[in-house]
Amino acid sequence: MNLPELSAQSLADQAYRALRAAIVGGDLPWGDKITERGLAADLGVSPTPVREALRRLEQEQLVERTGPRSLRVVTVSPQARIESATIEAALEGVAARLAADKATPEQLDRMEGLLDAADEAAESLRADRDAGRELGPDQIEQIFNAVRDFHAQVELTADNAQLSRTLEQVRAFSRSERLRIASAQIHAGGTPGQVQRYGQHRQILDALRDHDGDLADRLARAHASSGSSDLVGWDH
Structure with a gap:
């Protein structure tokens, strides 16, 4: 496991961010057994900041204690993942x-640039395939x-800070799982439904440019609910 060494300032906060990122990214897999001392050694700090970081992760229900000195990354059930996806879809709406109400021209152009980058990467991938x-x-x-x-x-x-915090919590286990599913889909080839879903990003952007909050909400909810990965429709 490759965890970054930490500097001396705000070690508990840094440990929390590093460990949370490792859980979200899949470097600390679901159900993985962990110890304060082992994580401290990986991070290059004493166990004290790691202990505090683990308390915060326990409160977020990302890790759980299995004994006085033993912990593990929680395992997320299929039902819990379905419920989290439903919540995430509503929040993305x-x-x-x-x-749609707040977007500036600069922010909208930035979004368009990100979708352009995705299209270029998809074209390169399609050519290789x-x-x-x-x-x-x-x-x-x-x-x-x-x-x-x-x-x-x-x-x-x-x-909206409250919205961002809630989305961060809901998405805690989604990235590594979605990337795994997306990779499998790409290797297997695309489907018309995947093509349609990929194109929904441009539709959302158009609604944002028109400052149409109702439409942007509906499109974002439908998009988030229509599949388990954003990396679909890459071979459109």
């Missing part, structure tokens, strides 16, 4: 509604990140 070349994980993640950055920019434009 709210984010799009707020963003058509040429019979092996699709690398870095290429797949490049598209995934570009599309996720688009959604992050919508959320940033919504500019």
Whole structure:
């Protein structure tokens, strides 16, 4: 496991951010057994800031204690993932509604640039596939990140701290799982439904440009509810 060493300032906060990122990114997998001392050694700090960071992660229900000194990353049930996806879809609709009201031309242009980057990466990936070349994980993640950055920019434009905190909690286990599903979909080829879903990003952007909060809300909710990955429709 590759965890970054930490500096001396705000070690507990840094430990919390590093460990949370490791959980979200899948470097600390679901059900993985962890110890304060082991994590402290990986992070290059004493156990004290790690202990405080783990308390915060326990409160977020991202880790759980299995004994006085033993912990593990929680395992998320299929039902819990379904419920989280439903909550996330509703919140993404709210984010799009707020963003439609607040978006500046500069922010909208930034969103368009992110979708352009996703299209360019998808075109490169499609060319490699058509040429019979092996699709690398870095290429797949490049598209995934570009599309996720688009959604992050919508959320940033919504500019609501409470909404962002709630979305962060709901999405805690979604990234690694969605990237895994997306990679499998790409290797298997696309479907018309995936193509349609990929194109929904442009529809959301058009609604934001028109400052149509109702439409942006509906499109974002439908998009979030229509599949488990944003990296779909890449071979449109």
